[in-house]
Amino acid sequence: MSVRKVPTPSGTDSTRAGLGPTMRTLPRRLWRSIFRSNPLPRNELERSQAVANNFFFHIPSAKVHEHTLRPATTFGLGLISLYTFIILCVSGVLLMFYYVPTPEQAYDRMLDLRGAVFFGTFLRNLHRWAAHAMVAVVFLHMMRVFLTGAHKPPREFNWLVGLGLLVLTLAASFTGYLLPWDQLAYWAIVVGTSIAGYAPLVGDEIRFFLLGDDVVGREALLRFYVLHCVVLPLFISALVGLHFWRIRKDGGLARPGRD
Amino acid sequence: MPRPDERPSFEPFPLEPGKTYGLMAVVPARTPACETRTEEQVQAWPAALVRELLLFVVTILVLSLAALLFDAPLEGLANPLHPPNPAKAPWYFLGLQELVSYSAFWGGVGIPAIMLLVAAAAPYMEWRPGGEGVWFHKSRSAANWIFLTVVGCLGFLTVVGTFFRGENWALVMPW
Numbered sequence: 501m502s503v504r505k506v507p508t509p510s511g512t513d514s515t516r517a518g519l520g521p522t523m524r525t526l527p528r529r530l531w532r533s534i535f536r537s538n539p540l541p542r543n544e545l546e547r548s549q550a551v552a553n554n555f556f557f558h559i560p561s562a563k564v565h566e567h568t569l570r571p572a573t574t575f576g577l578g579l580i581s582l583y584t585f586i587i588l589c590v591s592g593v594l595l596m597f598y599y600v601p602t603p604e605q606a607y608d609r610m611l612d613l614r615g616a617v618f619f620g621t622f623l624r625n626l627h628r629w630a631a632h633a634m635v636a637v638v639f640l641h642m643m644r645v646f647l648t649g650a651h652k653p654p655r656e657f658n659w660l661v662g663l664g665l666l667v668l669t670l671a672a673s674f675t676g677y678l679l680p681w682d683q684l685a686y687w688a689i690v691v692g693t694s695i696a697g698y699a700p701l702v703g704d705e706i707r708f709f710l711l712g713d714d715v716v717g718r719e720a721l722l723r724f725y726v727l728h729c730v731v732l733p734l735f736i737s738a739l740v741g742l743h744f745w746r747i748r749k750d751g752g753l754a755r756p757g758r759d
Numbered sequence: 760m761p762r763p764d765e766r767p768s769f770e771p772f773p774l775e776p777g778k779t780y781g782l783m784a785v786v787p788a789r790t791p792a793c794e795t796r797t798e799e800q801v802q803a804w805p806a807a808l809v810r811e812l813l814l815f816v817v818t819i820l821v822l823s824l825a826a827l828l829f830d831a832p833l834e835g836l837a838n839p840l841h842p843p844n845p846a847k848a849p850w851y852f853l854g855l856q857e858l859v860s861y862s863a864f865w866g867g868v869g870i871p872a873i874m875l876l877v878a879a880a881a882p883y884m885e886w887r888p889g890g891e892g893v894w895f896h897k898s899r900s901a902a903n904w905i906f907l908t909v910v911g912c913l914g915f916l917t918v919v920g921t922f923f924r925g926e927n928w929a930l931v932m933p934w
C-alpha cells in the first residue's frame with residue numbers, strides 16, 4: 501500500500517507521525533483540496549491557472565482580445581442581461597417562500613409582502629424592476645449585436661440562440677405579470693392571451709392550452725406560476741449556457757481586422 | 760493512401776515533468792489560435808474578470824436603489840367583472856396591441872411571426888464577411904437602416920400604445 505507524502509511546513513516526513521502533524525496540516529490540505537492554485541496570482545502562470553482552475557472563471561476564456569475589453573464594444577449589455585437574470589432568480593426564490601398561487605391567496609400575499617414581511621416591499625420592488633430591466637436590456641443587447649455585425653457568420657447560430665432567449669425572456673416576464681392577481685395583472689393577461697386566440701385554425705386551442713380554461717382563472721394562475729418559477733428559468737439557464745459556450749467556440753467576440 | 764500498418768511510427772519523446780502537453784493541428788480557419796498578433800490578447804484575470812465583477816456590483820446597486828425609491832404598482836384585487844378601460848398588456852407588448860387595434864390577426868400573429876422569421880434569417884442572408892465588430896460599418900449601412908427602421912416603428916407604436924391611448928383605445932394626449 502502506498503501512502504502519499506504530505507509536506508509539512510517544517511519539511512518533515514509526516515507519513516509516520518501521529519495525530520499532531522495530521523491536525524497541523526489539515527487546514528492547508530483542506531484548502532488545497534478545494535483550490536488547486538493560488539487564488540491571488542502573482543505571475544502569468546498563476547494567472548492562467550487562477551482562471552483555468554476556477555469553475556466560474558472557466559466559462560470565459562483565460563485570454564481575451566483587447567477589442568473585447570473596450571466598453572464600447574458591448575456596453576456590457578450581454579453581461580447585464582445575465583446579471584438581471586441572476587438577481588431575478590435570487591429575489592424570485594425568496595418571494596416563493598411567501599407566495600401562494602391561488603386566486604384566494606395570491607393578492608393577500610402581495611399585501612403581506614408590503615405590510616408584514618421584513619424587507620418584503622424591497623424584495624418585490626427589486627424583482628419587478630429587475631424584470632422590466634431584463635426585457636429592456638436583452639433587447640438593447642440584440643440591437644448592439646446587430647449594429648456591430650456580430651450576428652454574421654460564424655455567429656449566426658448564436659444569434660438564433662439569442663432569439664430563443666429573447667422569446668423566453670418575454671414569456672417569463674409575461675407569466676410573472678399575472679401572479680400579483682390585481683386588476684393590472686389580470687387584465688393585462690386577458691388582453692395578452694386573447695391575442696393568442698387570433699392565430700388561424702388553432703388559436704382557441706392555443707389559448708385554452710395556455711389558460712387551462714376558457715377564461716383567466718385558477719388554472720391559468722397555476723400554469724403561469726409553474727411556467728414562471730420552474731419551466732422558463734430552466735430553459736433560460738440552459739440556453740444561456742449554450743450561448744456562452746458558443747461565444748467561445750466562435751472564437752470570442754466579433755472584432756474587426758481579421759480579413 | 761498508406762494502409763494503417765504502413766504509417767510511420769513515432770518514437771515517444773521523453774516527457775518532462777512540470778510541463779503540459781497538448782495535441783495541435785492546423786485547420787483551414789481563422790480562430791484565435793491561428794491569430795498571428797497574439798500580443799493583442801490579454802490575461803482575462805484580472806483585466807476582464809475584475810471589470811465583469813464590478814459591472815455586477817453596479818447592476819445590483821442601481822436596481823437596489825430603484826427598489827428603494829420606487830414602489831412596484833399594486834392595484835385592487837382582480838375582478839373579472841370589472842374590466843378597466845382601456846385594458847393594456849405589459850409595455851413590451853403595447854406595440855403589438857396597438858397593431859391589434861387595426862387588425863387582430865396581423866397585429867397579434869402575422870407581424871410578430873414575420874419579424875421573428877426575418878430576424879432569424881438575417882445572418883443567413885447577410886452572410887458575406889465584412890464589418891464585424893464595428894459599429895455602423897459603412898459596408899452594412901443598408902442592413903442597419905432596415906433594422907433601425909423596424910425597431911423605430913416598433914418603438915413608435917409602443918410609445919403610442921403606452922401614452923396616447925385612452926378609453927376605448929381612442930387617441931388621447933397624455934397631459
Ligand code: HEM
Pocket residue numbers: 574576577578579581582585638639641642645650651655658659660661662663665666669736740743747752753754
Ligand atoms: C437572456 C438573454 C441573453 C443573455 C444573458 C446574453 C448574454 C450574452 C453575453 C454575456 C455576451 C457576450 C458579449 C456581450 O456582453 O455583449 C453575448 C453575446 C452575443 N449575444 Fe447574447 N445574450 C442574451 C440574448 C441575446 C439575444 C436576444 C441575441 C440576439 C437575437 C443575442 C445574440 C448574441 C450574439 C450573436 C453574441 C456574440 C456577439 C459578438 O460576438 O460580439 N443574445 N450574449
